[in-house]
Amino acid sequence: MNLKPTKPLSGFIELLPVQQRCFDECARRMQNILKLAGFSRLDLPSVERAEVLTDKDNWDEIETQMFLFQKGDTKMGLRYDGTVGLSRYVAGHLNDLVFPFRAYQFAKNYRGERPQKGRYREFYQMDLDIMGLGTLSENYDAEIVATIAAAYESIAEFIGGINARIGSRPFWNAAFEYFGMSSNLAKTALVLIDKKNKLSESDFLAALKDALGDDFAMKIFDVFSNGYKSLGGKSEGLDDAIKRIDDFMVLLGSLGVKKAVFDLSIVRGLAYYTGMVFEFYLDKYPEWGSIGGGGRYEDLASKFSKTKIVGVGAAMGPSRVLVALMESGEIDLTPFESPIDVAVLVMGANQVAYSMSVLSELRNAGIVAVPYLDTDKKFKNQIEFADKIKSKFSVIIGEDEVINQTLSVKDMVTGDQQNLTLSDTIKLLKGVK
């Protein structure tokens, strides 16, 4: 019989236990920050109706982008982000939730496209949103930015520092209006501004000229040269947008965000953003692009409810960054090598029952204890096992220990061995933890 392949499907992540422990610790720290900020965790289905996932009906195209399937008459598929399910959920629970409602998800999402280097078909995304009924102060947008910054800072020892780049859609809208650009040209301009950071200065200018004509191109280019404040006093809309930017940056400071800059080129392509937008970058690897971002949307759940839900949301994608840094060896995994406090080594079949009660007591005391219960194996195998699992201590149980109701406790680093009662063993092991 041919053996089946042991590799996961391409684009699917599978970690070694030591890597998994590091990943889980990062996930725990980030989620702890979200909980301190009062975000409720939502655990929504991974599978949604196709009509919830998309408005399009060009199925051939959709099927290449998503994982779709059919049960009976119902077309369904795997979610590709947290927003689709969130909109449905909030619209369905308007009376069960307190608004402004703050929710986060930390869940697997799926993309059906062919996987590329650093792009996965299954990946974790941490989505966080604050939603209000009808209105929601822009102050919350600053709070979202600060919360993401704090979440990433909580894992800075693994990924290094991060910085936030803040953009303003209202600023550009007001600028385009002041310049007298049509809404079509304005849209084209936004697309080009979105790409600015991938182009040289001169290529950017050339692209602007090409698409918008020399006059509009130079006006936009000048804003980049002279800064957003150069349009102060030109129109009410611009003055308002500039004030909102300045207020926003002050709030970020109050919230303890250290590395945030306003960046005219941050607009985020997605149509549904209507206010401040933001992206996060690794200090060490700006070329990896955004590792998270988001912004404000004016009507989250219009497809599901007549109630207007205004919100600000963002997503963080820790999978790609953490996997890349673990695989390249840049994250030191030594602290995650072993979570085992003590290996319980059992010399013979007659000592198993006593060893089991010791094991049970150790665990009840909060000590991570792993037994080696193949009593027919040689002592050498047993001590090798304790070495390999990198336990801090081993407890050796032979005939004498059962008779005396004691334990031989060996420090696996120093090699020191002593004979102790169970309660002294527990004291020793808990003292070291």
Next chain:
Amino acid sequence: MNLKPTKPLSGFIELLPVQQRCFDECARRMQNILKLAGFSRLDLPSVERAEVLTDKDNWDEIETQMFLFQKGDTKMGLRYDGTVGLSRYVAGHLNDLVFPFRAYQFAKNYRGERPQKGRYREFYQMDLDIMGLGTLSENYDAEIVATIAAAYESIAEFIGGINARIGSRPFWNAAFEYFGMSSNLAKTALVLIDKKNKLSESDFLAALKDALGDDFAMKIFDVFSNGYKSLGGKSEGLDDAIKRIDDFMVLLGSLGVKKAVFDLSIVRGLAYYTGMVFEFYLDKYPEWGSIGGGGRYEDLASKFSKTKIVGVGAAMGPSRVLVALMESGEIDLTPFESPIDVAVLVMGANQVAYSMSVLSELRNAGIVAVPYLDTDKKFKNQIEFADKIKSKFSVIIGEDEVINQTLSVKDMVTGDQQNLTLSDTIKLLKGVK
């Protein structure tokens, strides 16, 4: 435009925040028990190649049982349990893992069948396995039973007590051989024994007679009447099986398992179990059937590797039980109503910056703090918000507080209000936590 449906697909679970907090606390406690027992968490892909999921090629049938889809030439689908991925993973990482290797998964699994009451299409399963290369002592089987019992006991305040029922496949194999039954009749007998608990005594006997003839039927029926020890001394195989049962029950006692009984009717249908088998039941709701179980398998990964991997594994299904008990109101959700320590209420736009820095300091001190930042809303709305989110305290920030750099701190239960510095506020809130 027609509004889209807000309900999740049938068979998919979606909890309210308060229910989610209870579920997450149960998941945390159960996983903590597994970690104390040294099990490494594995987070394997939800999607596997179809050939990994099944050996069958009757695709019509498979497609009704699973969620299957195709990308390019590759047929794939959502996993229905943890074992398929685990076998593949372990076979692919023989040199990366230390054996006996202990792993757990706590992950969503999927069944494509039409959902029924209490049966979900997406559900959490906690799989735990101990695997050895070539051999593995049966002592580990007892440890697995004890670990599951401890995991369920850690959430006894929510689901009540549980009990374990232990069965032995070797006992029945030896008995059938001693009775002189053919292997075909033996198989039929196992299937009937598996169903015994759903039948009356007389129906069980009638079914045995019908399928096996009066002689074999009575012999089996007598074992149930007289107990497994009644076959002691009849054959070497039976004596060995009886000793293994007795040793096993002693070990469970040593491991602190209080409610475990040997039950001849526990055989578990699945073909791959070869030794001791076990199931868990709720004390209060035995009629809900098994809430978890497992047993020993002699060759986990034969489809993936020529290396023989012997193991003992089990699965717990907390989704069904917890959801049912939460929805029926039997679980008191009061302790999960609010995780919020303090609401930060901001009286006007000029106090936002100061409030934000207070918010940041509170969170840095480990206090769960949620602000109300729509400063144009009335004070009544603000205090209503603090009531609705059931925060223990609220901090009220108006002009005076900014000038004096203090906070008005209100106990939301007693209504007491006092003016404090930030550091005294932190002391007060941390003292109450």
